Amino acid sequence: MTKYGSFPGARPRRLRTTPAMRRMVAEHRLHPADLILPAFVREGISAPVPISAMPGVVQHTRDTLRKAAVEAVEAGVAGIMLFGVPEDEKKDALGTAGTDPDGILQLAIRDVRAEVGDDLVIMSDLCLDEYTDHGHCGVLDADGRVDNDATLERYAEMAQVQADAGVHTVGPSGMMDGQVGVVRDALDQIGHEDVSILAYTAKYSSAFYGPFREAVGSSLQGDRKTYQQDPANFRESLRELALDLDEGADMVMVKPALPYLDVLAKIADSVDVPVAAYQISGEYAMVEAAAEKGWIDRDKAILEALTGIKRAGADMILTYWATEVAQGL
DSSP: OOOOTTOSOOOGGGGGSSHHHHHHHOSOOOOGGGEEEEEEEETTOSSOEEOTTSTTOEEEOHHHHHHHHHHHHHHTOOEEEEEEEOOGGGOBTTOGGGTOTTSHHHHHHHHHHHHHTTSSEEEEEEOSTTTBSSOOSSOBOTTSSBOHHHHHHHHHHHHHHHHHHTOSEEEEOSOOTTHHHHHHHHHHHTTOTTOEEEEEEEEBOOGGGHHHHHHTTOOOOSOOTTTSBOTTOSHHHHHHHHHHHHHTOSEEEEESSGGGHHHHHHHHHHOSSOEEEEOOHHHHHHHHHHHHTTSSOHHHHHHHHHHHHHHTTOSEEEOTTHHHHHHHO
């Protein structure tokens, strides 16, 4: 090849020559404070129960949940998102265990708050699906469809008992129209103006939720396509975003993360509030399963996936690897 002067003058590879050089010019960096740990606490067990579809993740007892919270704090993790798993006999059509002040999630919130105080942002899943015998995220009408407005009344009750238990942030995740506004009003009415709302703004009806169903002991009958977003739709997420912000959302979320990085990037570019992304159970399971087969390098794949989510615009990432990754960072 004939060279003309110093051709080529621009050599991007100069900034890739050594690990130190690559680290110095890295545009995006993961930090423990970017990470939130989702955690499951199950009623009526005396030892943690492994989740077969999510190797390394368990349904905690109340005691082991407290230990996991302490471990997360020590690693520098920012927050913990709690999911309650009640005993099957306590499930009913209205999900009343979800609004029982002594329900498993409310007890877990109190436990973690007593253990770590304000050193960890304690978040709670605000949804009925774990507590209903039909497994849907709301109250059903006479035709078996989720009744949006009747469900909002239940969400208001859930917000209040979770706030009374000591949660810092509630995460309304059921994708009911108007849920953020109703939750905000319910919190303010009882003097919990300081409890923030992480809105599940763009929550898609996804095949990647599969392992989560085992994690929460789901009783789902049918699917959630009438209220979760259609994976084919993009503009719809922006409409949901505008509504959530207008109703008082303090933070917004895209869920799942990896299949919806385009949605995440657009939302991150459009708002002036913190943006979260949830690296869900199926994303976790794929990496763990492929690594177990020896098909990919587990640790490198985890960091690459999380960095991709960060690069797309997430300020916070909910990931089941939160504590492990934070310890490594």
